[in-house]
Amino acid sequence: xxxxxxxxxxxxxxxxxxxxxxxxxxxxxxxxxxxxxxxxxxxxxxxxxxxxxxxxxxxxxxxxxxxxxxxxxxxxxxxxxxxxxxxxxxxxxxxxxxxxxxxxxxxxxxxxxxxxxxxxxxxxxxxxxxxxxxxxxxxxxxxxxxxxxxxxxxxxxxxxxxxxxxxxxxxxxxxxxxxxxxxxxxxxxxxxxxxxxxxxxxxxxxxxxxxxxxxxxxxxxxxxxxxxxxxxxxxxxxxxxxxxxxxxxxxxxxxxxx
Amino acid sequence: xxxxxxxxxxxxxxxxxxxxxxxxxxxxxxxxxxxxxxxxxxxxxxxxxxxxxxxxxxxxxxxxxxxxxxxxxxxxxxxxxxxxxxxxxxxxxxxxxxxxxxxxxxxxxxxxxxxxxxxxxxxxxxxxxxxxxxxxxxxxxxxxxxxxxxxxxxxxxxxxxxxxxxxxxxxxxxxxxxxxxxxxxxxxxxxxxxxxxxxxxxxxxxxxxxxxxxxxxxxxxxxxxxxxxxxxxxxxxxxxxxxxxxxxxxxxxxxxxxxxxxxxxxxxxxxxxxxxxxxxxxxxxxxxxxxxxxxxxxxxxxxxxxxxxxxxxxxxxxxxxxxxxxxxxxxxxxxxxxxxxxx
Numbered sequence: 001x002x003x004x005x006x007x008x009x010x011x012x013x014x015x016x017x018x019x020x021x022x023x024x025x026x027x028x029x030x031x032x033x034x035x036x037x038x039x040x041x042x043x044x045x046x047x048x049x050x051x052x053x054x055x056x057x058x059x060x061x062x063x064x065x066x067x068x069x070x071x072x073x074x075x076x077x078x079x080x081x082x083x084x085x086x087x088x089x090x091x092x093x094x095x096x097x098x099x100x101x102x103x104x105x106x107x108x109x110x111x112x113x114x115x116x117x118x119x120x121x122x123x124x125x126x127x128x129x130x131x132x133x134x135x136x137x138x139x140x141x142x143x144x145x146x147x148x149x150x151x152x153x154x155x156x157x158x159x160x161x162x163x164x165x166x167x168x169x170x171x172x173x174x175x176x177x178x179x180x181x182x183x184x185x186x187x188x189x190x191x192x193x194x195x196x197x198x199x200x201x202x203x204x205x206x207x208x209x210x211x212x213x214x215x216x217x218x219x220x221x222x223x224x225x226x227x228x229x230x231x232x233x234x235x236x237x238x239x240x241x242x243x244x245x246x247x248x249x250x251x252x253x254x255x256x257x258x
Numbered sequence: 259x260x261x262x263x264x265x266x267x268x269x270x271x272x273x274x275x276x277x278x279x280x281x282x283x284x285x286x287x288x289x290x291x292x293x294x295x296x297x298x299x300x301x302x303x304x305x306x307x308x309x310x311x312x313x314x315x316x317x318x319x320x321x322x323x324x325x326x327x328x329x330x331x332x333x334x335x336x337x338x339x340x341x342x343x344x345x346x347x348x349x350x351x352x353x354x355x356x357x358x359x360x361x362x363x364x365x366x367x368x369x370x371x372x373x374x375x376x377x378x379x380x381x382x383x384x385x386x387x388x389x390x391x392x393x394x395x396x397x398x399x400x401x402x403x404x405x406x407x408x409x410x411x412x413x414x415x416x417x418x419x420x421x422x423x424x425x426x427x428x429x430x431x432x433x434x435x436x437x438x439x440x441x442x443x444x445x446x447x448x449x450x451x452x453x454x455x456x457x458x459x460x461x462x463x464x465x466x467x468x469x470x471x472x473x474x475x476x477x478x479x480x481x482x483x484x485x486x487x488x489x490x491x492x493x494x495x496x497x498x499x500x501x502x503x504x505x506x507x508x509x510x511x512x513x514x515x516x517x518x519x520x521x522x523x524x525x526x527x528x529x530x531x532x533x534x535x536x537x538x539x540x541x542x543x544x545x546x547x548x549x550x551x552x553x554x555x556x557x558x559x560x561x562x563x564x565x566x567x568x569x570x571x572x573x574x575x576x577x578x579x580x581x582x583x584x585x586x587x588x589x590x591x592x593x594x595x596x597x598x599x600x601x
Binding site: 072075080081089096103 | 261346348480483484486487488490491493494495496497540541542
């Protein structure tokens with residue numbers, strides 16, 4: 001059974017079609033990168049996967065069960081979402097924000113604190129633990145939100161999990177980008193499927209087992225990073241000329257902007 | 259962790275302060291009583307011997323009024339905390355969903371219609387019923403204006419609440435314009451909010467509603483905590499957002515409707531108290547809701563005591579006192595808000 005399975009899914013949250021005929025499959029432990037120009041439907045795809053918008057046609061099954069058939073609580077135990085923007089303006093401490101990620105779990109204080117310690121180190125936020133969230137910098141806030149969604153699905157509780165990340169590294173410095181990438185990879189190894197929307201193609205190339213390119217609400221290309229990230233794709237979808245090389249150490253595709 | 263402890267301490271201190279404040283209110287007024295006289299009067303009244311002067315003053319005049327103040331204060335402040343959480347807006351106040359304006363209009367209508375026919379107790383009861391029904395009807399209107407097949411938008415609710423408040427205010431003004439002097443004075447006195455109509459039947463009604471609220475609201479504490487992150491974030495954390503919205507709005511509409519019906523419009527308690535409490539406990543609603551209820555009780559009992567004392571033997575409407583004391587205090591909070599991380 002695959003973690004996520006979409007068959008000919010259409011979605012039209014605002015009257016017009018924003019996604020058409022989406023075919024997608026993701027296994028537990030797999031990392032999927034989503035790329036595409038502004039307004040192509042990347043975030044809509046993520047909202048579709050998270051259940052925020054419902055399919056108007058086709059089938060979307062999460063763990064073999066139609067997405068609409070899930071109750072909120074059980075779904076929150078297997079599915080966590082990092083939104084692009086977070087508008088929290090109440091003075092929670094960092095620790096309180098991260099522990100909100102444990103809301104769907106009835107795992108008890110001790111185990112929640114254990115998870116807290118682990119995600120604090122996975123996002124390098126331990127030093128911020130007692131700070132007020134609203135007084136943090138943009139990059140710090142992003143790491144705290146990441147820690148919150150990590151905390152939600154950190155533990156393997158007998159079922160595969162799915163993590164949806166909408167541009168998770170936009171505000172992060174290089175060191176923290178690498179840390180988050182390592183943490184996400186580590187999480188995937190424990191059986192968590194990950195979907196990352198990103199404009200950083202080299203990050204996608206390094207992280208993803210599978211890449212999809214979205215354009216005009218449709219998936220125009222799907223496959224391994226090597227097969228999707230091509231000069232042709234960049235010209236057709238993004239309208240730019242790039243050079244595709246190979247990373248000298250990792251061997252992943254390397255996209256060089258001109 | 260520290261905040262958890264601090265929150266519990268705040269709740270404990272407030273819970274200890276409330277009986278003290280109530281005793282203070284019982285002892286002070288047009289006829290000052292010493293602590294011993296107050297306690298003695300209260301003891302006599304409660305043990306069924308209500309014939310002494312102190313027992314009459316304490317038991318029949320002050321006790322129902324002060325307890326009503328405590329109950330109404332708890333309802334208004336906890337409703338304010340819940341609304342600020344639901345709207346994710348620290349400036350939200352229970353009147354935002356139109357309940358206060360609707361209740362005001364309902365009461366004005368009743369005063370105009372019954373003013374010349376029904377007097378005294380029956381009139382007061384009719385006005386209360388009018389206020390309660392008016393409050394609920396306007397919340398219903400605001401809620402349905404903000405609801406669509408896609409769900410209920412709190413942003414639209416806020417705007418619809420402002421619109422309905424303005425509409426009810428306009429209609430109320432029209433009534434006042436057409437009313438004669440005696441009725442005009444009745445309407446404006448009612449609007450200022452007062453607890454002078456307090457008696458035991460009213461206290462029982464308010465107490466029951468308050469009790470039900472104190473049981474119901476904490477059920478929403480975790481959901482409100484998650485909602486501060488945003489609606490879709492709360493949904494992703496497993497919260498049934500639509501159900502929480504309806505539950506909270508019903509709670510607040512009934513609670514504030516009752517409070518306004520029995521004590522008129524009392525300004526600022528629902529806005530200021532949650533603010534003050536949040537500075538001490540942080541935004542976690544598991545602590546914020548009970549602490550706000552207790553702080554609201556204390557504050558309104560104190561304000562009412564002040565209202566009875568300042569111009570004694572004349573009693574000021576308590577709404578005037580809360581506004582006059584509350585607003586300068588609130589402004590000083592606003593100027594220091596960055597100290598506690600409020601944007």
